[in-house]
Amino acid sequence: MPPPTSNRVLAMVGILATITLGSGGAATQLAPSRTQVVLLGTGSPGPSPERSGPATAIIVNGQPYLVDFGPGVVRRATAAQQKGISALNPINIKHAFVTHLHSDHTVGYPDLIFTPWVIGRKVPLEVYGPPGIKAMTDHVLAAWGDDIKIRNGPTERDLPEHSADGYRVNAHEVSPGVVYKDGNVVVTAFNVNHGEWGTRAFGYRFQTADRTIVITGDTSVSNSVVEQCNGCDVLIHEVYTEAGYARASPEWQRMRRAYHTSSRQLGELATRARPGLLILYHQQYQFTESTEEDLIREMREVYRGRFVSGHDLDVF
Ligand SMILES: [Zn+2]
Ligand SMILES: [Zn+2]
Numbered sequence: 001m002p003p004p005t006s007n008r009v010l011a012m013v014g015i016l017a018t019i020t021l022g023s024g025g026a027a028t029q030l031a032p033s034r035t036q037v038v039l040l041g042t043g044s045p046g047p048s049p050e051r052s053g054p055a056t057a058i059i060v061n062g063q064p065y066l067v068d069f070g071p072g073v074v075r076r077a078t079a080a081q082q083k084g085i086s087a088l089n090p091i092n093i094k095h096a097f098v099t100h101l102h103s104d105h106t107v108g109y110p111d112l113i114f115t116p117w118v119i120g121r122k123v124p125l126e127v128y129g130p131p132g133i134k135a136m137t138d139h140v141l142a143a144w145g146d147d148i149k150i151r152n153g154p155t156e157r158d159l160p161e162h163s164a165d166g167y168r169v170n171a172h173e174v175s176p177g178v179v180y181k182d183g184n185v186v187v188t189a190f191n192v193n194h195g196e197w198g199t200r201a202f203g204y205r206f207q208t209a210d211r212t213i214v215i216t217g218d219t220s221v222s223n224s225v226v227e228q229c230n231g232c233d234v235l236i237h238e239v240y241t242e243a244g245y246a247r248a249s250p251e252w253q254r255m256r257r258a259y260h261t262s263s264r265q266l267g268e269l270a271t272r273a274r275p276g277l278l279i280l281y282h283q284q285y286q287f288t289e290s291t292e293e294d295l296i297r298e299m300r301e302v303y304r305g306r307f308v309s310g311h312d313l314d315v316f
Helices: 073-082 109-119 133-143 145-151 195-200 223-229 242-247 250-259 263-273 292-302
Strands: 017-020 027-030 036-041 055-060 063-067 095-097 125-129 169-173 177-181 186-191 202-207 212-215 234-240 277-284 307-309
Touching: 036 073, 036 277, 055 073, 073 109, 095 177, 109 125, 109 133, 109 145, 125 133, 133 145, 133 169, 186 223, 195 250, 202 223, 212 223, 223 234, 223 263, 234 263, 242 292, 263 277, 263 292, 277 292, 292 307
Parallel strands: 063 095, 095 125, 125 169, 212 234, 234 277, 277 307
Antiparallel strands: 017 027, 036 055, 055 063, 177 186, 186 202, 202 212
8 A cells, every 4th residue: 555645754763662651650661663644634623625623643663643523534544455555444543632622623522423333333432531521421321222222132133243332432531641542652641721621631742662652632831731731743733824813803812812822922832842843723714714824824924943834634
């Protein structure tokens, strides 16, 4: 299978790495890897046909690790699979990390639970996130209770793809710090500033043998992002345009400042964070009539580093 269409796949190294975690953390052996980032959804709440809801896959040695499950997540995973990223066959998605429980980041949750089950996932989904993810999981499973009963009933249970337990979810409510590790990756959650979500809004840092990747979820300017990146290989950060902000109502301006990050703010933050590549996602144009051209121009004015405005199914 040829590599996915992208002229931006970065150089990889394949050495066995020993990663030493922060103070008090144990050293972890990670397998050699060629880590890929696949943007499955770069949208914001507005239902853009070109931008699915927030969802990002980090792929390490054929294993996908998903961050957020906005609307359209499973269909975008299949689209990536069809572009040659076989790891994103939806039945392979077994680990997901949710940044916060805003609907635009989570309304793909029942899709992520049930669609791969119907097509053959046989093991439970492992989901990590802030407090509230367990209750959301319980409610989703309860809401589709009749579906579960009928799919496990006398007709559907004999289908070759079927397993009785593939719909199950182990939901892990986690605190900032290392929340997951295996032979491929160490995942660290950290708090970001996202208005009234308080301590229930996370970014995540993925450390693999060849790359360090930081993804913010939704955030206003957060020093924690600078600390966690600190020269990381890839920083995936949300953004809105100053042009759109200038045209927005006072109510929208207040919300933007408390919950999100402008191009100018991001340029200053990324200058301090020093990522090898800055990927802009969750770009907010929908309500404010600004464009990607505005965004790129604004970023060029304030940021000297390498950046790209991400689109769905881009691979890095
Ligand atoms: Zn949010
Ligand atoms: Zn959002």
